[in-house]
Amino acid sequence: MKRFLFYITTKSYGAYLNLLCFIAPKKATLIAYSLFSQPRKGKLDATNLPPFLAEAEKETFEKNGQNFQTYIWKGDEKIIFLIHGWESNTARWKKLIPHLLETGHTIIAIDAPAHGLSEGKEFNVFQYASYIDIVSKKYAPKYIIGHSIGGKTSLYYQATYQNPSIEKMVLLGAPADFKVIFENYIKLLSLNSRMVQLLHQHYWDYFQIKVEQFSAQHFTPNITAKGFIIHDVEDKIVLYKEGEKITNHWKASVLETTKGLGHSLQNKDVYKKIVDFLSDSN
Structure with a gap:
């Protein structure tokens, strides 16, 4: 059940981003990058180490x-x-x-x-x-x-x-x-070519590096x-x-x-x- 819900959630996010990238490309890029770069776990509690x-x-x-x-x-x-x-x-x-x-x-x-x-x-x-x-x-x-x-x-x-x-x-x-990790994310969300292009550009604009060269x-x-x-x-x-x-x-x-x-x-x-x-x- 958890796997099914995860599948539905990720594909829903992907469908939303695939539409949004044509309407508001900057917003779509920031959301897509945020989903990719923000960990969902791994934090520690300083009071309970x-x-x-x-x-x-x-x-x-x-x-x-x-x-x-x-x-x-x-x-x-x-x-x-x-x-x-x-x-x-x-x-x-x-x-x-x-x-x-x-x-x-x-x-x-x-x-x-x-x-x-x-x-x-x-x-x-x-x-x-x-x-x-x-x-x-x-x-x-x-x-x-x-x-x-x-x-x-x-x-x-x-x-x-x-x-x-x-x-x-x-x-x-x-x-x-890094390209392997990047492409796994693309596949997970089923992002379209326009969204992929925007993410590639984001890495170049902010980090001055091409994904394939990383x-x-x-x-x-x-x-x-x-x-x-x-x-x-x-x-x-x-x-x-x-x-x-x-x-x-x-x-x-x-x-x-x-x-x-x-x-x-x-x-x-x-x-x-x-x-x-x-x-x-x-």
Whole structure:
């Protein structure tokens, strides 16, 4: 029943936008972009945080009038950044963090725009990357671990900001091409060609980037850090071929294939391989 209601709702939104784009194109574009960029879940309640987050040291930063939240587990001078994905928050790292603490390194996790305890209603990779840059200027990370769109953001960040302190990056179930996510949204709402054209123009007008160019193919050649790509062959959210694409374009990366873990990749063997990768001196 829930699936049926979701289907009816999404197709109704699509039909409305397909009509509106001919009558009021600007309004239709803003609504379509809003539906695409505003997470429906992933927020945290500051008064009822999971214990491991409540006990962490916290630091708030600001970007364009909006505060965003970080959590810190102090260790040595080597710093690991954790970058979560869409409709998630720092709580997703609960099982990995104890393994990372065994390295003795400092861990800093960032709540994405409009997620966790970070303010805002809109999520986009460009803003998320700017958050990483702000925190990086205070705490120079040596390692970055990103899950899903957080992995995509990590790629974009390093390719764009060229942070020399970063030596290794771990991407978990990350998409290679933003176009795949974009086209899935188009298909979900059954948007017409006029509406699609307007959305493409919106990305160019506001972010100066073409959707098809927002790809690992264009980012990874600029990244010299070593990459460890972990992707599950049964991932139904971000298909396995996306992990293969990233690895094919990123010469300094290797692909670790799993089976049966899905998109979350929450598994002790995965955690151990991440720690081993970060600890390897080669």
